[in-house]
Amino acid sequence: MTGETSGRCHCGGAQFTFDAAPVATFYCHCSDCQRTTGSPFSVELMIPSDTFAVMGELATYTVIGDSGGAVHRRSCGSCASGLFLECDSDPGFVFVKAGALDDQSAVHPEMHIFVSAKQPWVKIADDLPQYDRMPPA
Numbered sequence: 001m002t003g004e005t006s007g008r009c010h011c012g013g014a015q016f017t018f019d020a021a022p023v024a025t026f027y028c029h030c031s032d033c034q035r036t037t038g039s040p041f042s043v044e045l046m047i048p049s050d051t052f053a054v055m056g057e058l059a060t061y062t063v064i065g066d067s068g069g070a071v072h073r074r075s076c077g078s079c080a081s082g083l084f085l086e087c088d089s090d091p092g093f094v095f096v097k098a099g100a101l102d103d104q105s106a107v108h109p110e111m112h113i114f115v116s117a118k119q120p121w122v123k124i125a126d127d128l129p130q131y132d133r134m135p136p137a
């Protein structure tokens with residue numbers, strides 16, 4: 001994934017771009033991702049925030065994450081599509097939801113995290129590293 005990458009919400013009222021390769025790309029099986037996405041897991045790209053630009057009206061839902069720090073979940077203020085997260089425990093980065101990208105085909109997940117919360121009916125069929133919680137720093 002090189003060059004400018006773009007994404008948007010379902011209604012198009014919120015859009016974003018970034019111009020950096022992801023620092024990490026992962027499947028997150030945590031219970032917060034399950035609940036907030038209505039899906040068994042989320043796929044997210046860790047992007048340096050200084051290259052990330054967002055336009056449009058956002059809504060923010062803040063919870064205390066498993067890290068113990070606040071996690072700010074940003075979605076479109078109109079259609080409520082989840083777009084990205086900011087975590088107080090990871091300053092300087094945003095976690096972009098793969099499903100919001102205009103071209104998801106360039107996404108290459110590298111690991112599964114919070115596998116301890118994975119649903120038993122989700123079968124991991126790849127050889128990527130699996131971590132019970134966060135990967136070791």
Ligand SMILES: [Zn+2]
Binds near residue numbers: 013076
């Ligand atoms: Zn929208």
Ligand SMILES: [Zn+2]
Binds near residue numbers: 030032034114
């Ligand atoms: Zn998660």
